[in-house]
Amino acid sequence: MPLPKFEYLSPKSLEEALQLLADRGEGTHLLAGGTDLLVKMAHGHLKPRAVIALKQIDALGGIRFDPGKGLFIGATALLDEVASHPDVKAHFPSVAYAAQQTANVQIRNMGTLAGNLCNAAPSADNAPVLTAMGAEAVIAGPKGERRVALDRFFKGPGQTVIEPGEILTAVHVPVIPSGFGTSYQHVSPRGKVDIAAVCVGAMVGMDGATCKEARIVLGAVAPVPMRAEKTEALVRGKALTPEILEKAGRQASEEARPISDMRAGAEYRKRMTAVLTGRALKQAAEAAAN
Amino acid sequence: MVLLHIIVNGRGYDLQVGADPHQVDPAHTLAYTLRETLGLTGTKIGCNHGGCGACTVLMDGVPVLSCLTLTVECDGREIVTIEGLSPPEGNDLDPLQRAFMDHGAFQCGFCTPGIILTAKHLLDRNPSPDAETVEEALSGNHCRCISHYQVVQAVLAAAGTEADRDED
Amino acid sequence: MEPFQMIGKDVPRNDARAKATGTAAYADDLKLPGMLHGRILRSPLAHARILHIDTSRAEALTGVRCVITGQDIPQVKYGNWRLFPDTQDEYALAVDKVRFIGDEVAAVAAVDKDTAQEALELIDVEYEELPGLFDVESAMAGDAVPIHDHCRNNTSVNRKIAYGDVEKGFAESDYVREDTFRVHAVSHAYLEPCSALAQLDLDGRITLWTSTQVPYIVQCLLASTLEMRENDVRVIKPYVGGGFGGKMELRTWEFCAAFMAKRTGRPVKFTLNREEEFLAGRRRHPMTIHSKVGFKKDGALVAKDLKITLDGGAYNAMGPTATFLCGNFGAMLYRYPNYAFYGRHVYTNKPPASAMRGFGAPQSLYASEIQMNMAAEALGIDPVDIRLKNAQKSGDKIPDVATISSCGFTESIQEVARMSDWKKKRASLGPGRGIGIGCYSFISGGVFNWFNTQYPFSAAEVRAFSDGTVHLLTMASDIGQGSDTALKQILAEELGLRMEDIRITSADTAMTPQADLGSWGSRVTLMAGNAVVDAARKIKERLFGALSARYNLNVIYEMECREGRVQPKGRPDRGMSFGEAVAMVQKASRGEPLVARGSYTPRDKGLVTPAFGFGAQVAEVEVDRQTGLVEVKKMWTAHDCGTVINPKGVEGQLAGSIQMGLGYALSEQFVMEEGRTLNTNFLDYKMPTALDMPPGEVVHVETYEPEGPMGAKECGEGLASPTAPAISDAVYHATGYRCKDLPITPEKILEGMNAGGKKKS
Numbered sequence A: 001m002p003l004p005k006f007e008y009l010s011p012k013s014l015e016e017a018l019q020l021l022a023d024r025g026e027g028t029h030l031l032a033g034g035t036d037l038l039v040k041m042a043h044g045h046l047k048p049r050a051v052i053a054l055k056q057i058d059a060l061g062g063i064r065f066d067p068g069k070g071l072f073i074g075a076t077a078l079l080d081e082v083a084s085h086p087d088v089k090a091h092f093p094s095v096a097y098a099a100q101q102t103a104n105v106q107i108r109n110m111g112t113l114a115g116n117l118c119n120a121a122p123s124a125d126n127a128p129v130l131t132a133m134g135a136e137a138v139i140a141g142p143k144g145e146r147r148v149a150l151d152r153f154f155k156g157p158g159q160t161v162i163e164p165g166e167i168l169t170a171v172h173v174p175v176i177p178s179g180f181g182t183s184y185q186h187v188s189p190r191g192k193v194d195i196a197a198v199c200v201g202a203m204v205g206m207d208g209a210t211c212k213e214a215r216i217v218l219g220a221v222a223p224v225p226m227r228a229e230k231t232e233a234l235v236r237g238k239a240l241t242p243e244i245l246e247k248a249g250r251q252a253s254e255e256a257r258p259i260s261d262m263r264a265g266a267e268y269r270k271r272m273t274a275v276l277t278g279r280a281l282k283q284a285a286e287a288a289a290n
Numbered sequence B: 001m002v003l004l005h006i007i008v009n010g011r012g013y014d015l016q017v018g019a020d021p022h023q024v025d026p027a028h029t030l031a032y033t034l035r036e037t038l039g040l041t042g043t044k045i046g047c048n049h050g051g052c053g054a055c056t057v058l059m060d061g062v063p064v065l066s067c068l069t070l071t072v073e074c075d076g077r078e079i080v081t082i083e084g085l086s087p088p089e090g091n092d093l094d095p096l097q098r099a100f101m102d103h104g105a106f107q108c109g110f111c112t113p114g115i116i117l118t119a120k121h122l123l124d125r126n127p128s129p130d131a132e133t134v135e136e137a138l139s140g141n142h143c144r145c146i147s148h149y150q151v152v153q154a155v156l157a158a159a160g161t162e163a164d165r166d167e168d
Numbered sequence C: 001m002e003p004f005q006m007i008g009k010d011v012p013r014n015d016a017r018a019k020a021t022g023t024a025a026y027a028d029d030l031k032l033p034g035m036l037h038g039r040i041l042r043s044p045l046a047h048a049r050i051l052h053i054d055t056s057r058a059e060a061l062t063g064v065r066c067v068i069t070g071q072d073i074p075q076v077k078y079g080n081w082r083l084f085p086d087t088q089d090e091y092a093l094a095v096d097k098v099r100f101i102g103d104e105v106a107a108v109a110a111v112d113k114d115t116a117q118e119a120l121e122l123i124d125v126e127y128e129e130l131p132g133l134f135d136v137e138s139a140m141a142g143d144a145v146p147i148h149d150h151c152r153n154n155t156s157v158n159r160k161i162a163y164g165d166v167e168k169g170f171a172e173s174d175y176v177r178e179d180t181f182r183v184h185a186v187s188h189a190y191l192e193p194c195s196a197l198a199q200l201d202l203d204g205r206i207t208l209w210t211s212t213q214v215p216y217i218v219q220c221l222l223a224s225t226l227e228m229r230e231n232d233v234r235v236i237k238p239y240v241g242g243g244f245g246g247k248m249e250l251r252t253w254e255f256c257a258a259f260m261a262k263r264t265g266r267p268v269k270f271t272l273n274r275e276e277e278f279l280a281g282r283r284r285h286p287m288t289i290h291s292k293v294g295f296k297k298d299g300a301l302v303a304k305d306l307k308i309t310l311d312g313g314a315y316n317a318m319g320p321t322a323t324f325l326c327g328n329f330g331a332m333l334y335r336y337p338n339y340a341f342y343g344r345h346v347y348t349n350k351p352p353a354s355a356m357r358g359f360g361a362p363q364s365l366y367a368s369e370i371q372m373n374m375a376a377e378a379l380g381i382d383p384v385d386i387r388l389k390n391a392q393k394s395g396d397k398i399p400d401v402a403t404i405s406s407c408g409f410t411e412s413i414q415e416v417a418r419m420s421d422w423k424k425k426r427a428s429l430g431p432g433r434g435i436g437i438g439c440y441s442f443i444s445g446g447v448f449n450w451f452n453t454q455y456p457f458s459a460a461e462v463r464a465f466s467d468g469t470v471h472l473l474t475m476a477s478d479i480g481q482g483s484d485t486a487l488k489q490i491l492a493e494e495l496g497l498r499m500e501d502i503r504i505t506s507a508d509t510a511m512t513p514q515a516d517l518g519s520w521g522s523r524v525t526l527m528a529g530n531a532v533v534d535a536a537r538k539i540k541e542r543l544f545g546a547l548s549a550r551y552n553l554n555v556i557y558e559m560e561c562r563e564g565r566v567q568p569k570g571r572p573d574r575g576m577s578f579g580e581a582v583a584m585v586q587k588a589s590r591g592e593p594l595v596a597r598g599s600y601t602p603r604d605k606g607l608v609t610p611a612f613g614f615g616a617q618v619a620e621v622e623v624d625r626q627t628g629l630v631e632v633k634k635m636w637t638a639h640d641c642g643t644v645i646n647p648k649g650v651e652g653q654l655a656g657s658i659q660m661g662l663g664y665a666l667s668e669q670f671v672m673e674e675g676r677t678l679n680t681n682f683l684d685y686k687m688p689t690a691l692d693m694p695p696g697e698v699v700h701v702e703t704y705e706p707e708g709p710m711g712a713k714e715c716g717e718g719l720a721s722p723t724a725p726a727i728s729d730a731v732y733h734a735t736g737y738r739c740k741d742l743p744i745t746p747e748k749i750l751e752g753m754n755a756g757g758k759k760k761s
């Protein structure tokens, strides 16, 4: 279908963008790569009055790595840039991997990591591992900048803490402490390239064979990517033996609150939560050891 | 009057933004502008929602979906469509086009422009890919007719690395 | 037999350059001055009476040129089964009722697409909703509302086949089993959405460019629905982006484009969007298949009783053919001495199912192939051996259908078993790994004349020129399968010419000879190929006459066209160039050009098909026993399509079939809720991608089909059948889960394994 008509705005600076956002008010949408926004418009689900493109704002671009402060992924950094960035690959392999696993070549050349988060699909590939790693959204608004950890960022399908008038400017990923490892696991029952039916991100801190710390985030099994806190508690202080991993999996699947939809049934999602949680913990523990 | 400057297949176009028939409306996708305004119908629309890859073009050398790209976002960009890969007459086809012809790497051909352009970028980045790399690169381009066997062979052939796949 | 010059060669496709350079023009690429853009208003309800339609607001919108509803058009019903007017159940736009979500209610033509789209929203339709019938059981229930008034029980077609005595057969069997299978609907998902452009000429005649597999059928039905004479309608098929059975009927937008072009005097184009294609598009028939089979202890088949109910959706479309063919295919592949079939085609309030690659065979053969494996297991016989024991052979007679002529089925089974190392793998693959087999047979075009054409089934005209070139004209439709290339190859072979010596004009009903039934049922190579051979032979007769006169040849000489020359066999010195021979013929008839017409209509070939293709496929899979994910590691195929005319073309057909079979087995399905198709985009309708395609290995089993041109027969559709049963059987081998209701999903596999699917050690 043809796209509905709208006013197109392309500010050059963040200030200008915030101003336009305030001026145009309701019905104004931000455009990053457009791979979610334009699809919704093409299907007639969304008819914005105005669209503010972010790409011309230099300050929102790029990926910066600082060994002390961690990683800053700008709001217009493409999924492909994240997936292929040498520093991301070296220091945040699961972040690169999740970006690499998102969609296909063309979409990764167009879509942004920030857009993936702001779109707030429960299945968003990049949300679980970033959330598990304690990443935070840097949000600019009329009242200045605020930072929100990703585990408090998502409010529901398509909803985040970003208020009207605000713009996410970057995603900040803290440095992975030594002794910690991460993993991203996902399953798509209908083929190798597909939106995930279940996805799991994990970060664990190991002390020898013992798990000191664990953060486990489940995707596509609840309205928002969710922390599996009871599972985290279950593994904390334990050796990650096959039995514990299996228990953890079972616990995670109890915490999951999936629905049945086109991609998978709720029962299958629960089972996969168990399988992927086990796999994620195992892989993260291995990564921690290296 | 807002002007857009877009280079398509090496030729610069200055397009006016506006709602008149000859102008580019902000709601126009690049696919629409290429096909309807510039008459470059080699770019195909299989879905208009990002799902099939038929509308793939190269933007600054990188494959993107022209059905999910607003034309107004292309100011200053360089676009290459299938028509721009080689002049339609004459014999100087791109090696990929040649390989697709030699390998019969299409039936209906509707997916072909998008596939060739995606493959072009792959070979630019990685001149000697293996079959799996080619498959991965083409996973955003649907083909219902021959689904990639001969396509993968053709891409490998164009890269000069036609591998064991031939015998498979 | 003499070796071929052109047949069996990988000559480049006729359209290769056009397609590789993006210059091939498909219907939506065409533009005419003053052209209007059309859009269709579709029903939001599955079943409702139309009480009132108010188009005034739409008509008042600036830029709108024409709005029509069912009340504005000639109320002529149409359908492909013209031989039985009762089966013709569609109006181009709904007249009294809407019968599925997406049914066409009104159409708008406007100066641009946006305006047309906007106008749709201004059409007010008042409906009285009726109960929706969404499955065959409720549609057939005694108190069900009829979906079509003329069809009280909602069963629009019945078909029975019976021979031998099944009851006696079961009584004599050592082993009898009964199973019910359910197979689902899938989409053709051709990449090019349907599109049609109509133009009115100054004499009031219509030209329609449309993305179709059947220009002749569209011409005839368009003429009748427009109440015009057939010859006043010209249908041209531009490049077509795939069809697979989904573009083989007259469709609403074709009618509306033509009707509105007449009304407005301006060209009108309709192009569907993908959402419409998925929401309302044709699809493969879902079927409920109840099958009872009896065997002797040694695995010999004794009897089969097959009952199939087809969920036809709201209109017949090509359902009657599918009903016939699924019954015929139930008795194919193996020798069933006693056979009974009862098929019913049932209306439901869903988008109409129609022809789709395999035309009833993929469904029917899924059930027979799986059931064969279940029986083999119970009888303690290897699946390959039980097939070899019962395989049909050349000369076998299928009562009321045909006598099988060429048949490489046994060789195909042996070949796949050998290639795949079947015996060893079946015995020793590790846990989570499995290997399975599926087989097929398919028709090379249909014989039964349901369209009631008054012309030959296929025709060709060859014009020969003194410059050594020829022009081939045929109504056969190349929709991507490469028939233009194959027909040129056949002609080149017959006349001893090169591909570049032949110009081809195809699929234009005003310019190419009457007629050709279109591209479906794997008919084109055999039927249009035979028509080309027929025309070529007539040309040769004339050329040979001229040669004979020129050299005063003894009448006993055999002559040939070869490498651009016409000559007595073995006496090239007494020959002349093709062009010289043409010039002589032309001189001898005082300038009259050398033209010949050829045709083909099957005669004395029963009611089904002149020739059958056969084949077998083996799949090897690996199943992740935790996630239930299936990875197809490899497919081996051996098939008999008679003489291979263009190897790359055949391989392409095969690859495409595997992709569709893979999707049918594992990932593709329509998600429906109360008659509404929920997955209307490529993200949710999941086709296999390049990464999902398994490596494959193929052997062409050589046979020579006496009825086919140069010995060729079908290869385009049969292979749509074996992939799903082969994968399904491999999944069973790997996990113990036996799928009786497609598709095979990881969820079903895990459940099946839980429910005590036997663990393979």
Ligand SMILES: Cc1cc2nc3c(=O)[nH]c(=O)nc-3n(C[C@H](O)[C@H](O)[C@H](O)COP(=O)(O)OP(=O)(O)OC[C@H]3O[C@@H](n4cnc5c(N)ncnc54)[C@H](O)[C@@H]3O)c2cc1C
Pocket: A029, A030, A031, A032, A033, A034, A035, A036, A037, A038, A039, A054, A075, A079, A101, A102, A103, A104, A107, A110, A111, A112, A113, A114, A115, A116, A117, A118, A119, A123, A124, A125, A126, A162, A166, A167, A168, A169, A194, A195, A196, B049, B050, B051, C683
């Ligand atoms: C064919 C296809 C396949 C896909 N496959 C996947 C997949 O496998 N996995 C997956 O997770 N996703 C997938 N997606 C979804 C989509 O591509 C991703 O979510 C992508 O990362 C979105 O990024 P974008 O830049 O295109 O977002 P946009 O569409 O530009 O924006 C998305 C939303 O976020 C808002 N937004 C964007 N930037 C900001 C900002 N800086 N501040 C505040 N709000 C903002 C927009 O207003 C919009 O609502 C797929 C999409 C398509 C079309």
Ligand code: FES
Pocket: B044, B045, B046, B047, B048, B049, B050, B051, B052, B053, B054, B055, B056, B065, B066, B067, B068
């Ligand atoms: S047309 Fe753009 S992806 Fe299908």
Ligand code: FES
Pocket: B105, B106, B107, B108, B109, B110, B111, B112, B142, B143, B144, B145, B146, B147, C191, C241, C242, C480
């Ligand atoms: S060749 Fe037809 S879709 Fe690829």
